[in-house]
Amino acid sequence: MPRRPEADRDSTTPRAATIRDVASRAGVSVATVSRVLTGNYPVASATRTKVLRAVRELDYVVNAHARALAGNRSKMIAVLLSNLTSPFYNRVASGVEQQAMAEDRLCMVSTTGGDPEREVKLVETLREQNVDAVVLVGGVVDSPEYRDHMARLARLLDSAGSRLVICGRPSPGENLPVTVVEYDNAGGAFAATSHLLSQGHRRILFIGGDEANTTTRDRLDGYRRAIQAYGIEADPALVIVGNQLPPFAYAELKKRLAAGPPDFTAVFAWDDHIAARTLVALRESGVSVPDQVSVIGYNDEQEAQDLYPALTTVSIPHMELGREAVRLALHRDEAAAPNQHVVLGTHIVMRDSVRPLINR
CATH class of the missing domain: 1.10.260.40 (lambda repressor-like DNA-binding domains)
Incomplete structure (x- = not known):
């Protein structure tokens, strides 16, 4: 027609x-x-x-699309998460969104499924869209290949006037045009383990996490340093790693408890979700918390205070991580160096799942 x-x-x-x-x-x-x-x-x-x-x-x-094609910024912040179900990722992403809105930017969220190759491809695609910054959230399996990929992407984004932001994971290398916003992961683990040690516990089980993951690596480092600082010989049998999903920790702990009475007086769980399943496994095995075994978690998730007993845990500044990531990325010209690195603090939230060991 x-x-x-x-x-x-x-x-x-x-x-x-x-x-x-x-x-x-x-x-x-x-x-x-x-x-x-x-x-x-x-x-x-x-x-x-x-x-x-x-x-x-x-x-x-x-016309924002036309501006992007013309080489101007899209006024958009992209945040890449491993998944949309984890409260940790959601709370950091909320901080990114809040600060993006305050900076008159849109926020776009995408997921990688924990796949490093997909993460790289998404960053390359976002570079073509002229986003103001790409924020990568959460731990990662560290490797020379990963560092090479991130270094290349950081330089590509920088050449396009954009910025790579690493949030909640270590920097991929020095002297790169990248913004790194971390929390004191190892320090929080050191504090959690030291708290248990100060309560008289000497047999502390660390459970959960993939040892190749940067988050697990740092928490194990803090755990081991605290034990060493107290002059205690580390027992490799008290470390159960291999998976950061709660069913893994639950199954491993049930198997250990089925073999006999607990050979530990306290548990340092990789995160609050694993701590929750730890409480279930101990209860089902007839072990009282905190009367017989104390439990401490990590992340201070919303449900930590609703567990029974209420969970002592390490608090992370989730929202501030996201806000600081956007602030630094958008105002990087104010910094003297091309690379920015900020480490935010953590602290222990005392509740009811830890008790002093009576027989010291």
Whole structure:
């Protein structure tokens, strides 16, 4: 069917204003309007006022896709999570979204499924979209290949005027154009283990986590350093790692308890979800918490205070991690060095799942 002449089209549908319409209304050139809207070049105050007034009167909306194609920023922050079900990821992402909104940016969330290759491909795609920053959240299996990939992506994003932000994991290397926002993961584990040791516990079981993962690696480091600081010989049999999912820890603990009475007086769980399943496994095996075995978790999830007994745990500044990631990425020009590295503190939240060991 031939196209209808312009005059025959539905006249009730208003035509969207164009940048030429704005220029005509303001009495300036199209280039001047573009400079005002992008903020790339200085424009006289009176001229800027005329252009912005014309924008409001015509209800002109900037075509963000066209701006991206032209090489301008998309005013978008992308955050990549391993999954959407973990409260840890959700709370950090909420911090990213809050600060993105405060900085007049949109926030886009995508998931990697824990697949390093998918993570790399997503970052490459986002670079083409001219996003202001790409925020990677959570631990990762560290390897030379991973570091090489991240170093390359950091440089590619930087060359495009964007920024790679590593949130909640170590930096992929030194002297890279990357923003790193961590929490004191190993320090929190050191504090948790030291707290149990100060209560008289000497046989402390560490359970959960994949030892190849950076999060597990740091927590084990803190756990082992605390035991060494107390002059206690470490027992490899008191470390159960291999998987960071609660069913793994539950099954391993049930198997251990089925073999005989607990050969430990306290448990340091990799996170609060594993701590929750630890409480179940101990209860089902007739072991009282904290009368016979104390339990401490990590993350301070919402449900930690609702468990029975209420869980003593390590608190992470989830929201501040996300907010700081966006703040630093968008204001990196204010920093003296091309790389930014911030470590936020952790602290123990005392509840009811830890008790002093009576027979010291």
